[in-house]
Amino acid sequence: MAAFSLSQRARDAADQPISYLMAEALRNPGLISLAAGFVDSQSLPAAATARHMAELLAEPAAARAALQYGTTQGEPRLRQLLFEHLAKLDGVPIDRMPGSADDIVVTTGSQQLLHVLADLLVDPGDIVICGWPSYFVFTGALTAFGAATRAVDLDHAGMAPEALEATLRQLQHGGLLPRVKIVYVCSYHQNPTGLTLGEDRRPRILDIVRRFSDLAGHRILLVEDAAYRELTYDGTPPPSIRRYDTTGDHVALLQTFSKPFAPGLKAGYGLLPTGLVEHAILNKGGRDFGSSNLCQHLLGRVIASGDFDRHVQTLRGVYRAKRDAMLAALDRGFAGVEGVSWTRPTGGLYVWLTLPQAIDTGRHGPLFAHALRAGVLFVPGEYCYPPDPTRTVPRSTIRLSFGVTDPAGIADGIERLASAVRAVLP
Amino acid sequence: MAAFSLSQRARDAADQPISYLMAEALRNPGLISLAAGFVDSQSLPAAATARHMAELLAEPAAARAALQYGTTQGEPRLRQLLFEHLAKLDGVPIDRMPGSADDIVVTTGSQQLLHVLADLLVDPGDIVICGWPSYFVFTGALTAFGAATRAVDLDHAGMAPEALEATLRQLQHGGLLPRVKIVYVCSYHQNPTGLTLGEDRRPRILDIVRRFSDLAGHRILLVEDAAYRELTYDGTPPPSIRRYDTTGDHVALLQTFSKPFAPGLKAGYGLLPTGLVEHAILNKGGRDFGSSNLCQHLLGRVIASGDFDRHVQTLRGVYRAKRDAMLAALDRGFAGVEGVSWTRPTGGLYVWLTLPQAIDTGRHGPLFAHALRAGVLFVPGEYCYPPDPTRTVPRSTIRLSFGVTDPAGIADGIERLASAVRAVLP
Numbered sequence: 001m002a003a004f005s006l007s008q009r010a011r012d013a014a015d016q017p018i019s020y021l022m023a024e025a026l027r028n029p030g031l032i033s034l035a036a037g038f039v040d041s042q043s044l045p046a047a048a049t050a051r052h053m054a055e056l057l058a059e060p061a062a063a064r065a066a067l068q069y070g071t072t073q074g075e076p077r078l079r080q081l082l083f084e085h086l087a088k089l090d091g092v093p094i095d096r097m098p099g100s101a102d103d104i105v106v107t108t109g110s111q112q113l114l115h116v117l118a119d120l121l122v123d124p125g126d127i128v129i130c131g132w133p134s135y136f137v138f139t140g141a142l143t144a145f146g147a148a149t150r151a152v153d154l155d156h157a158g159m160a161p162e163a164l165e166a167t168l169r170q171l172q173h174g175g176l177l178p179r180v181k182i183v184y185v186c187s188y189h190q191n192p193t194g195l196t197l198g199e200d201r202r203p204r205i206l207d208i209v210r211r212f213s214d215l216a217g218h219r220i221l222l223v224e225d226a227a228y229r230e231l232t233y234d235g236t237p238p239p240s241i242r243r244y245d246t247t248g249d250h251v252a253l254l255q256t257f258s259k260p261f262a263p264g265l266k267a268g269y270g271l272l273p274t275g276l277v278e279h280a281i282l283n284k285g286g287r288d289f290g291s292s293n294l295c296q297h298l299l300g301r302v303i304a305s306g307d308f309d310r311h312v313q314t315l316r317g318v319y320r321a322k323r324d325a326m327l328a329a330l331d332r333g334f335a336g337v338e339g340v341s342w343t344r345p346t347g348g349l350y351v352w353l354t355l356p357q358a359i360d361t362g363r364h365g366p367l368f369a370h371a372l373r374a375g376v377l378f379v380p381g382e383y384c385y386p387p388d389p390t391r392t393v394p395r396s397t398i399r400l401s402f403g404v405t406d407p408a409g410i411a412d413g414i415e416r417l418a419s420a421v422r423a424v425l426p
Numbered sequence: 427m428a429a430f431s432l433s434q435r436a437r438d439a440a441d442q443p444i445s446y447l448m449a450e451a452l453r454n455p456g457l458i459s460l461a462a463g464f465v466d467s468q469s470l471p472a473a474a475t476a477r478h479m480a481e482l483l484a485e486p487a488a489a490r491a492a493l494q495y496g497t498t499q500g501e502p503r504l505r506q507l508l509f510e511h512l513a514k515l516d517g518v519p520i521d522r523m524p525g526s527a528d529d530i531v532v533t534t535g536s537q538q539l540l541h542v543l544a545d546l547l548v549d550p551g552d553i554v555i556c557g558w559p560s561y562f563v564f565t566g567a568l569t570a571f572g573a574a575t576r577a578v579d580l581d582h583a584g585m586a587p588e589a590l591e592a593t594l595r596q597l598q599h600g601g602l603l604p605r606v607k608i609v610y611v612c613s614y615h616q617n618p619t620g621l622t623l624g625e626d627r628r629p630r631i632l633d634i635v636r637r638f639s640d641l642a643g644h645r646i647l648l649v650e651d652a653a654y655r656e657l658t659y660d661g662t663p664p665p666s667i668r669r670y671d672t673t674g675d676h677v678a679l680l681q682t683f684s685k686p687f688a689p690g691l692k693a694g695y696g697l698l699p700t701g702l703v704e705h706a707i708l709n710k711g712g713r714d715f716g717s718s719n720l721c722q723h724l725l726g727r728v729i730a731s732g733d734f735d736r737h738v739q740t741l742r743g744v745y746r747a748k749r750d751a752m753l754a755a756l757d758r759g760f761a762g763v764e765g766v767s768w769t770r771p772t773g774g775l776y777v778w779l780t781l782p783q784a785i786d787t788g789r790h791g792p793l794f795a796h797a798l799r800a801g802v803l804f805v806p807g808e809y810c811y812p813p814d815p816t817r818t819v820p821r822s823t824i825r826l827s828f829g830v831t832d833p834a835g836i837a838d839g840i841e842r843l844a845s846a847v848r849a850v851l852p
Contacts, residue, residue, distance in 0.1 A: 001645070001673075001675055001700075002639060002640070002642075002643060002644050002645050003644060003645060003701060004546075004547060004607075004644060004645045004647060004701060004702060005547065005604075005607065005642075005644035005645075006546060006547065006705065007545065007546060007547055007548055007549045007552075007571075008549050009545060009546075009549075010545070010546045010547070010705055010709065013705075013708050013709060013712065015708065016708070016711055016712075019711075038494060038495050039494065039495075041490045041494055042490075044489070044490050044493040044494060045493065046483050046486065046489035046490065046493060049483055049489075049493065049720075050479075050480065050483035050484065050489070053476075053479045053480075053483065054476065054479075054480060057472050057473075057475055057476035057479065058476065060472065063470070063472035063475070063476070064467045064468075064470050064472065066690050067470040067471065067472060067475065067688040067689070067690035067691070068464060068465065068467055068470060068688075068689060068690055069464050069465075069684070069689040069690070070690065107714075108534055108713075108714040108717060108718070109714050109715070111713070111714050111715060112713055112714040115712060115713045115714070119433065119435060119436070120430075120432060120433060120435075120436045121430060121431065121432065121433055121436070122433055123433045123434050123435075126433075137711075137712070137715065140712065141712035141713075144709075144712055145433075178431075181430075181431065213428060214428070216428075216431075217428060218428050218429060218430060218431035219427070219428050219429060219430045219431075221430060247427075249427055258495070262493040262494075262720075263493070263494060263495040263719070264492050264493035264494055264495070264496065264718070264719040264720040264723075265493070265718060265719075265720055266714070266716065266717060266718040266719060266720075267718075274427075275429060275430060276430060279432065279436055279439075282439050282441065282442070283436065283439060283570075285442050285445070285563075286439065286442075286541060286563070286566065286567035286570055287534075287537070287538055287541045287567075287713070288533075288534040288535050288537050288538040288541070288692070289535070289537060289563065290692065291534060291692060291718070292534070292690070292691060292692040292693075292717070292718040292721050293689070293690040293691075293692060294475075294688075294690040294691055294692075294721065295718050295720065295721070297690075
């Protein structure tokens with residue numbers, strides 16, 4: 001039996017290493033998983049979902065509208081509520097907010113919109129600039145489009161504007177500026193590091209993208225992935241980068257219901273810059289002509305009732321306790337171990353752990369095996385580095401997630417991890 | 427402000443003409459729409475959805491599982507139920523059904539799976555063979571992949587095996603067989619003609635695809651789009667083409683919940699041939715890593731309870747009456763008009779109307795304007811012909827849908843259309 005003759009894109013598609021980790025977790029139900037990006041299960045909004053779903057389906061006209069086809073772009077009332085939500089988060093009066101609900105597209109999670117935007121802009125050999133490290137499902141998907149990625153270092157306040165500028169300058173000198181299509185920034189509690197882009201850096205990064213767009217002869221899209229924005233546990237998060245894009249021309253601001261409400265609804269959305277929304281709708285039209293309309297009608301009610309905001313408040317308490325449990329356990333577990341450091345995120349689901357360089361955290365290294373035997377699973381940091389040919393992937397980092405496990409389990413898991421690290425220390 | 431520099435795919439993406447028709451329907455709420463492929467609104471399953479959703483969300487463990495992330499491939503219990511559903515439709519005992527639930531992928535409508543399969547197999551210049559006419563959202567999406575389409579004539583029993591063989595033979599002689607990746611057949615109550623592929627043609631078409639796969643040196647995928655399979659109003663529909671694929675190697679059988687249950691859930695699925703499911707999962711993983719998990723958990727309950735089958739029974743009665751109303755109105759309205767003919771479908775949502783060649787049914791032709799003034803909207807048949815460079819698009823056909831409008835409105839709409847046709851007859 002001859003094989004199918006796959007397209008170039010299918011042949012270039014990289015296996016997502018996360019599949020292996022998920023399978024490993026399923027094979028070992030006793031494992032404490034500090035790997036999965038899943039959310040806390042106990043706090044999922046079953047009651048609010050049940051109440052709004054019952055009300056929606058009890059009204060004949062509303063039920064029929066929700067069970068019928070919707071539009072590719074997304075339910076109009078939901079888009080209006082989302083536009084108001086984004087204005088409120090940025091502290092901008094609705095009448096002074098650039099753009100409108102017609103610039104919003106609702107997608108099957110924000111991942112679908114990341115994929116659509118890459119599809120719209122990236123030809124093989126085109127360049128996407130992202131953080132070092134970055135969200136690996138997006139950078140993995142980019143490989144199927146034949147994108148080249150160039151990474152920019154992160155420090156305590158996320159992507160450094162100087163480093164971004166230097167990278168763009170270097171590409172300019174190499175004559176590659178015309179190939180730069182997207183600058184990708186996860187601006188709140190970044191996956192995988194938990195780092196938030198500093199407030200003062202936001203207008204500067206936008207300004208750099210704007211200036212290099214002029215030099216490139218086309219608009220470079222600044223994709224602001226704000227998936228973890230609502231999950232802020234300390235203080236008030238800074239305004240979005242999009243807040244500074246007063247003409248609404250450069251930034252695509254992407255958010256989701258998966259983290260702050262329920263991933264099972266699989267709904268994300270983006271506020272797109274001028275000139276892109278028609279293309280995004282056309283592209284999504286070919287893919288599926290619209291995400292679940294029932295889920296969108298439900299979410300409109302969830303937001304309008306105030307239940308979304310109330311649920312976010314609850315989640316902040318739940319995850320703050322988990323984050324605190326993880327940081328306290330790290331303080332205990334790695335006390336006195338030299339060369340170990342970790343981030344102290346103010347939100348999101350992740351802590352980024354850096355071990356001494358001699359320790360290989362990879363799936364085939366000794367630490368991973370020790371940790372599995374000790375009963376704890378983590379994401380090797382090497383998966384989070386996009387394939388930048390000018391760089392060498394560090395082998396001694398780890399992404400830890402405090403999303404799924406309860407505080408006692410987190411403390412236990414970190415203790416197991418710390419003992420595994422001690423066992424492999426030179 | 428410079429423009430974004432779009433990818434080749436985005437520049438090749440064709441506008442979907444259906445957007446114009448939908449906008450036209452919105453601008454003229456008094457119009458009788460015989461255009462939209464929407465389903466009957468009155469019969470949408472609000473009560474069954476409400477009941478199962480309430481039960482699902484009232485059980486804490488079930489609610490949490492449905493509101494959490496699912497898998498990219500789709501909910502395992504739902505996939506098992508779908509595998510059993512397909513076996514039952516084909517009258518095959520479950521233990522003799524080739525493949526398994528692990529060969530099923532659940533997608534955001536079956537459209538997403540059509541798009542994924544094209545993405546997996548089609549490089550620019552590759553060839554997809556389809557009916558003349560065909561489902562235009564799929565053939566439209568193919569243009570973004572740079573596919574060349576070659577069309578095969580349909581007669582009263584759908585695609586003729588001899589015509590398919592002649593087309594493949596011609597491609598072989600032109601040295602183009604290595605570029606043929608997909609043969610696309612809508613096997614039940616085809617969109618747009620309402621024609622069902624004859625039972626005796628099914629194994630023959632499979633056999634042709636198998637033989638030319640051997641000649642091509644790779645497996646050509648036979649995509650069997652069975653979106654309208656459950657909506658059969660007269661007699662028992664024939665087994666699927668996939669029924670004859672006893673090794674499960676050649677056919678991807680695609681079905682959906684949009685037509686036989688509720689489009690608002692946006693759930694479709696496919697039973698894929700060996701060697702393709704891993705690629706499909708990887709591809710969908712990059713797009714969205716899974717469709718709405720809540721909708722999938724709901725649908726598992728809908729099927730297991732028997733409510734799906736009961737709803738399909740109800741729909742058969744509803745649409746049979748609509749189909750009968752349309753055929754009776756056509757008999758009345760076009761009595762004595764020469765050169766007019768139409769299909770008499772045994773299921774689905776569409777009747778295909780052929781007018782005298784002198785009548786241009788296009789959007790900018792006189793009939794369309796007359797019909798709009800008379801208050802009736804239809805889909806010009808020219809949209810349904812894929813871009814085959816070897817053929818000339820007929821200008822005098824129309825796709826009529828009896829899905830949305832009630833029987834009285836259908837009768838009224840056809841009367842208006844008939845008077846518009848009489849007005850433009852030479």
